[in-house]
Amino acid sequence: xxxxxxxxxxxxxxxxxxxxxxxxxxxxxxxxxxxxxxxxxxxxxxxxxxxxxxxxxxxxxxxxxxxxxxxxxxxxxxxxxxxxxxxxxxxxxxxxxxxxxxxxxxxxxxxxxxxxxxxxxxxxxxxxxxxxxxxxxxxxxxxxxxxxxxxxxxxxxxxxxxxxxxxxxxxxxxxxxxxxxxxxxxxxxxxxxxxxxxxxxxxxxxxxxxxxxxxxxxxxxxxxxxxxxxxxxxxxxxxxxxxxxxxxxxxx
Amino acid sequence: xxxxxxxxxxxxxxxxxxxxxxxxxxxxxxxxxxxxxxxxxxxxxxxxxxxxxxxxxxxxxxxxxxxxxxxxxxxxxxxxxxxxxxxxxxxxxxxxxxxxxxxxxxxxxxxxxxxxxxxxxxxxxxxxxxxxxxxxxxxxxxxxxxxxxxxxxxxxxxxxxxxxxxxxxxxxxxxxxxxxxxxxxxxxxxxxxxxxxxxxxxxxxxxxxxxxxxxxxxxxxxxxxxxxxxxxxxxxxxxxxxxxxxxxxxxxxxxxxxxxxxxxxxxxxxxxxxxxxxxxxxxxxxxxxxxxxxxxxxxxxxxxxxxxxxxxxxxxxxxxxxxxxxxxxxxxxxxxxxxxxxxxxxxxxxxxxxxxxxxxxxxxxx
Numbered sequence: 001x002x003x004x005x006x007x008x009x010x011x012x013x014x015x016x017x018x019x020x021x022x023x024x025x026x027x028x029x030x031x032x033x034x035x036x037x038x039x040x041x042x043x044x045x046x047x048x049x050x051x052x053x054x055x056x057x058x059x060x061x062x063x064x065x066x067x068x069x070x071x072x073x074x075x076x077x078x079x080x081x082x083x084x085x086x087x088x089x090x091x092x093x094x095x096x097x098x099x100x101x102x103x104x105x106x107x108x109x110x111x112x113x114x115x116x117x118x119x120x121x122x123x124x125x126x127x128x129x130x131x132x133x134x135x136x137x138x139x140x141x142x143x144x145x146x147x148x149x150x151x152x153x154x155x156x157x158x159x160x161x162x163x164x165x166x167x168x169x170x171x172x173x174x175x176x177x178x179x180x181x182x183x184x185x186x187x188x189x190x191x192x193x194x195x196x197x198x199x200x201x202x203x204x205x206x207x208x209x210x211x212x213x214x215x216x217x218x219x220x221x222x223x224x225x226x227x228x229x230x231x232x233x234x235x236x237x238x239x240x241x242x243x244x245x246x247x248x249x250x251x252x
Numbered sequence: 253x254x255x256x257x258x259x260x261x262x263x264x265x266x267x268x269x270x271x272x273x274x275x276x277x278x279x280x281x282x283x284x285x286x287x288x289x290x291x292x293x294x295x296x297x298x299x300x301x302x303x304x305x306x307x308x309x310x311x312x313x314x315x316x317x318x319x320x321x322x323x324x325x326x327x328x329x330x331x332x333x334x335x336x337x338x339x340x341x342x343x344x345x346x347x348x349x350x351x352x353x354x355x356x357x358x359x360x361x362x363x364x365x366x367x368x369x370x371x372x373x374x375x376x377x378x379x380x381x382x383x384x385x386x387x388x389x390x391x392x393x394x395x396x397x398x399x400x401x402x403x404x405x406x407x408x409x410x411x412x413x414x415x416x417x418x419x420x421x422x423x424x425x426x427x428x429x430x431x432x433x434x435x436x437x438x439x440x441x442x443x444x445x446x447x448x449x450x451x452x453x454x455x456x457x458x459x460x461x462x463x464x465x466x467x468x469x470x471x472x473x474x475x476x477x478x479x480x481x482x483x484x485x486x487x488x489x490x491x492x493x494x495x496x497x498x499x500x501x502x503x504x505x506x507x508x509x510x511x512x513x514x515x516x517x518x519x520x521x522x523x524x525x526x527x528x529x530x531x532x533x534x535x536x537x538x539x540x541x542x543x544x545x546x547x548x549x550x551x552x553x554x555x556x557x558x559x560x561x562x563x564x565x566x567x568x569x570x571x572x573x574x575x576x577x578x579x580x581x582x583x584x585x586x587x588x589x590x591x592x593x594x595x596x597x598x599x600x601x602x603x604x605x606x607x608x609x610x611x612x613x614x615x616x617x618x
Contacts (some may be wrong), residue, residue, distance in 0.1 A: 005308030006500045013503075017350060029344030037351035044354050047500060051492040059489065092504030092588060097315065097509060099346040105323050108330060108339035115337050119522050122559040186439075187552030188348035190341050190517055193559055228523050231379065 001093040007052035014045025016103040028110040030188045046145050066160045110250040113171035113209035116181040120229025123148055123191030131158045139163040139216050143252050145195045146180035151219060151234030152159045159219035167247060170204060171213045174227050177203060180215055185251040198224045198235040214244040272317055298552035336516055338385025342514035348549060349399045349506055356400020361494035372413045380414045384462030387417035388455055391424025398426040398550060398576050399506055400590055402585045403498045405475055415474060420462030426453030426550045426576040439554035445617050453573040453613040459604045475591030505588035513547035529562040539567045540607050543575035550576035566614035573610035578603045
């Protein structure tokens with residue numbers, strides 16, 4: 001890969017990062033807080049590509065002489081006994097087209113029901129033991145992970161007498177029916193882990209996995225076990241549900 | 253993926269006993285043939301010599317046009333759920349790593365262009381054995397994950413820093429920087445000794461590896477890739493040349509590592525792992541290997557360790573100690589940036605030292 005091709009690749013990669021961030025596509029892959037750093041990284045990549053092109057097209061002859069040997073197959077390397085200059089460096093640069101392809105053309109979806117089924121529910125036993133009273137609201141919108149932690153570690157005490165509203169996607173429950181699930185990220189989708197909540201009562205029916213729903217319900221003291229990692233899975237007594245759009249940030 | 257396995261396997265067919273290779277400072281020697289195949293690109297020949305009228309730019313244009321034409325066919329692959337998950341994980345590892353890579357590359361270009369060589373001679377003790385602990389502790393100040401530290405380590409060696417100190421810094425920076433330790437405290441609110449143990453273990457491993465290098469390391473194992481001469485051009489041009497070179501080089505190997513990590517992520521079912529959790533020895537080995545395979549960034553791994561609650565604290569400290577120092581994407585980047593002969597020795601040694609130190613620290617702290 002010669003310098004101009006490298007420049008174009010860096011322009012594409014930087015442009016892909018900038019586009020993904022401004023279109024909120026990055027929320028499918030990383031934490032929202034990384035956004036400004038992605039924009040900075042994209043800008044540096046675009047600048048590096050532009051400067052490389054600039055020097056390549058308009059750089060002074062004297063400067064070019066020092067910068068030349070990289071792509072040319074010249075006799076520059078006297079110490080190479082094989083008589084042939086070999087660089088693996090430029091070749092590996094072609095690999096950078098893969099993330100460009102992934103971001104610009106494919107834009108894979110956020111992790112969903114398949115990934116949730118592969119991994120065990122990720123309720124950490126490191127959760128704090130004190131759960132403050134829920135703020136007012138009827139129903140009160142809660143994170144799926146917040147509901148699960150209060151239901152399992154607080155034995156539902158702070159949920160008594162409250163109607164809660166959870167938003168997540170449906171994922172197959174191997175014991176029958178479907179879970180309400182939401183993926184939790186700490187850094188990027190590679191460490192995404194599901195939080196699963198079992199559904200009792202008037203649970204959604206006839207909905208495909210990965211369907212996003214908004215569920216209203218009350219605490220149910222039933223506790224299931226995740227077949228993957230034996231983690232506790234709390235239940236929700238569903239009173240109403242409605243299909244909804246995937247939220248802007250699909251993760252918690 | 254294959255290249256990692258081969259590298260990690262330690263087989264090094266090009267290890268002549270009496271190698272006439274020049275030292276690492278001369279980056280030209282052509283012993284890198286074995287390193288080519290794993291980039292696996294049909295068009296690679298274009299980089300080697302100028303074809304008649306067809307150069308890299310034309311090939312690049314052709315690839316891009318083909319991709320746009322066949323966009324729908326490519327997207328159709330995503331209807332296979334495991335492939336879709338693979339693609340999501342691959343893209344997200346790359347997106348997550350890019351700011352750290354770009355930051356690391358920019359810093360390494362600053363080191364290469366704007367920091368005079370004499371600075372390092374003043375900043376570090378002259379004797380390598382003393383420079384190692386200083387460099388390890390200096391790792392505290394670099395808030396990044398491991399992908400950024402590889403180009404920085406290489407840049408330090410180019411600027412005349414003794415490899416032992418540069419390698420200690422490379423290992424320490426992602427393991428013990430404040431962001432990583434804070435994340436560990438947050439992830440383990442009930443076990444603050446986890447963050448302390450992690451910091452100590454990371455520091456000790458970095459120093460042991462640095463000292464091991466002063467005793468056993470050989471300069472000729474390190475083969476930095478040829479980089480265009482930065483002397484004699486304007487500072488700005490030298491800076492951008494260094495940035496371009498490192499992004500294309502380290503970034504390309506990062507892609508290979510990210511592909512391997514995504515594969516592991518999709519292929520290894522969690523339930524296999526949990527059958528090992530009850531055995532104290534197997535659980536340590538299992539989480540050590542998992543840390544290598546998952547290649548998570550060091551700011552995230554504490555949260556994953558916290559969710560592996562079936563495993564002992566000892567095995568989870570091993571997970572946190574090994575992860576930032578040895579993993580697939582690091583091995584890929586190290587073999588690309590420092591050479592395969594280096595990575596084939598350095599990565600397995602670091603792995604063993606990290607496991608032993610983490611177990612010892614855990615025995616002391618927990």
